[in-house]
Amino acid sequence: MDIDGVLLTKDMKAPAGASELIAFVSKNFNCLWLTTHCRTGANRAIEYLSQYYYDRDLSLLKSFSGADWIDSKTEAINWDKPFVWLEDYPFQFEIEQLKTHDCYDSLIKVNLDRQNELSNIVRKLKQLILESKG
Numbered sequence: 001m002d003i004d005g006v007l008l009t010k011d012m013k014a015p016a017g018a019s020e021l022i023a024f025v026s027k028n029f030n031c032l033w034l035t036t037h038c039r040t041g042a043n044r045a046i047e048y049l050s051q052y053y054y055d056r057d058l059s060l061l062k063s064f065s066g067a068d069w070i071d072s073k074t075e076a077i078n079w080d081k082p083f084v085w086l087e088d089y090p091f092q093f094e095i096e097q098l099k100t101h102d103c104y105d106s107l108i109k110v111n112l113d114r115q116n117e118l119s120n121i122v123r124k125l126k127q128l129i130l131e132s133k134g
Contacts, residue, residue, distance in 0.1 A: 001025070001064065002073075003035040003045060005088025006110045007053075014052050017118030024122050026060040028129060034073040034085060038066040072097065079103065082132070084125065086110055 001007070007022075009015050025031055037044045043066030050058055067076035073090075074097040077083060083103070088110045090098075098104045108124065111117060 001031060001033060001035070001085075002087045002110075003033070003037055003049065005112060006086050007049065009112050012052065014057075015112045015118055017116065017122070018053075019057055021118045021122055022057050022060050024125060026063050028125070029084070031064040032067050032076065033064050034067055034069075034076060034087065040068065040070060074098065077103075082106070084108060084128065086121065088112070 007014065007018055033043065033045045035045060037048045045064065045066070046058060046062055049061060053061070067073070069075035072094055073085075073087070074094045077085070079101045083106050085098075085107050087107060090107060090109070095104065095107070098107055108121060110121065114120075
């Protein structure tokens with residue numbers, strides 16, 4: 001999961017639906033930070049988000065693991081396991097990596113300018129879980 005553009009708006013605020021998303025993904029997924037705030041394995045996500053989130057959300061976010069990557073967030077993805085990547089602005093070379101590994105559908109592009117974006121993403125994730133159970 002990315003931070004800027006996913007868990008923080010352009011105005012540096014927690015977006016509507018963020019608490020719902022955090023609660024859902026922390027309960028249902030093994031979450032990994034794919035953000036510049038954790039680049040090269042340094043996990044500074046909680047420190048960064050502590051200015052914008054309440055303790056309840058932060059305690060759930062602490063369960064997310066930092067990711068070790070240098071040039072591309074896709075370096076931290078385990079291609080052998082199913083995943084979902086929440087990202088507002090994937091680079092073209094990252095999109096190409098997803099396509100190369102036949103995982104483009106694992107990317108959920110977040111656009112916080114859309115109304116109820118994070119709540120809609122939670123609904124989409126619930127549907128993905130139901131479909132995976134077959």
